[in-house]
Amino acid sequence: MYIDPQQCTGCGLCVPYCPVGAISQEEGGVATVDFDGCVECSTCLRFAGCPTGALVESPETSEWPRLLRRQFSDPTAPHSSTGRRGRASGGVKTNDVTGQTRRGGIKISMEFGRPGVATRLSQIEKMSVALAKAGAVFSAQNPVTALMVDSATGEFRPEVLEERVLSATLEIQITPGQLDRLVPVIRDVAAKVGTAISWSATMRLGDDGSIPYLADFERLDVEARPNAKVNLGMGRPLVAD
Ligand code: SF4
Ligand code: SF4
Structure with missing residues (x-):
């Protein structure tokens, strides 16, 4: 993710949305994204509602191998x-x-x-x-x-x-x-x-x-905390058990 410094007004809306603390803002200044820390989850883009459109995907987001960040971190992005x-x-x-x-x-x-x-x-x-x-x-x-x-x-x-x-x-x-x-x-x-x-x-x-x-x-001293999921209506097994 990238924040365009020309568009950012420093309103601070996006800062708390980042789940890994990759967005920072100096007192009263524009916000910036730590490129190495950002996991490309798109949470800021999808939910913060930046009023000026300053939050944008950086070109590297969809380039190998950085695209893996998005595929593992953004629940809307399928794995290649x-x-x-x-x-x-x-x-x-x-x-x-x-x-x-x-x-x-x-x-x-x-x-x-x-x-x-x-x-x-x-x-x-x-x-x-x-x-x-x-x-x-x-x-x-x-x-x-x-x-x-x-x-x-x-x-x-x-x-x-x-x-x-x-x-x-x-x-x-x-x-x-x-x-x-x-x-x-x-x-x-x-x-x-x-x-x-x-x-x-x-x-x-x-x-x-x-x-x-x-x-x-x-x-083996592993504490067992059993829970179960019951599968109804999933059809026939795709492979023999
Ligand atoms: S929400 Fe937009 S304008 Fe506000 S600090 Fe974040 S990037 Fe800048
Ligand atoms: S894409 Fe995710 S990790 Fe990157 S700055 Fe936005 S919220 Fe933070």
């Missing part, structure tokens, strides 16, 4: 890699029909950043490389996976690493037998990576309605 909007592979509600949550498996989702914090893609790569070494398989339909040079190593394309986004979600598919190895890796990297991370595990309920693998998580 998946064609979908949002920061992950789609809502949890669709995971069982798309085959991302299979019986006998666990899907782990790790959200990096959030409003007020944000994340560099390099911070996510630290986790993906560590998880790849530990044998994790990355979700194929995820826009973070699409940034990888090689999903076997978890390494991202080098030119994207310094891009900053509001949040992005790394997703892996594992077997219950991998929990003992992967949970300590997630804990270890999360403590060092320097941004907010929240992670969750998604499994399909047993036929009797029980939640599988809870004892495994408790044994």
Whole structure:
């Protein structure tokens, strides 16, 4: 985003709309956008209602690799890699029909950043490389996976690493037998990576309605706070479970 200093009256309306504090204003002066800090979420443009039209997209907004900022941060912008909007592979509600949550498996989702914090893609790569070494398989339909040079190593394309986004979600598919190895890796990297991370595990309920693998998580000292989403009318599974 860019603020045209010739058009800005310094009214200050836009400043509180920025979720990462990238807009600043000297006392009584025009507002400016910190180009490196801006995650291109378009919140200021869509909601602040600049009275003079001083807020404009900078030309770099739609250029590679900066366009990734918008695709991960602006909920109205689809990803060029998946064609979908949002920061992950789609809502949890669709995971069982798309085959991302299979019986006998666990899907782990790790959200990096959030409003007020944000994340560099390099911070996510630290986790993906560590998880790849530990044998994790990355979700194929995820826009973070699409940034990888090689999903076997978890390494991202080098030119994207310094891009900053509001949040992005790394997703892996594992077997219950991998929990003992992967949970300590997630804990270890999360403590060092320097941004907010929240992670969750998604499994399909047993036929009797029980939640599988809870004892495994408790044994690994992971506090279980179960919640469920019930999928009605989503049609036939797209892949066999
Ligand atoms: S809302 Fe527009 S005129 Fe007011 S400070 Fe922001 S850019 Fe300047
Ligand atoms: S596009 Fe988003 S991050 Fe950039 S200045 Fe506007 S509100 Fe802030």
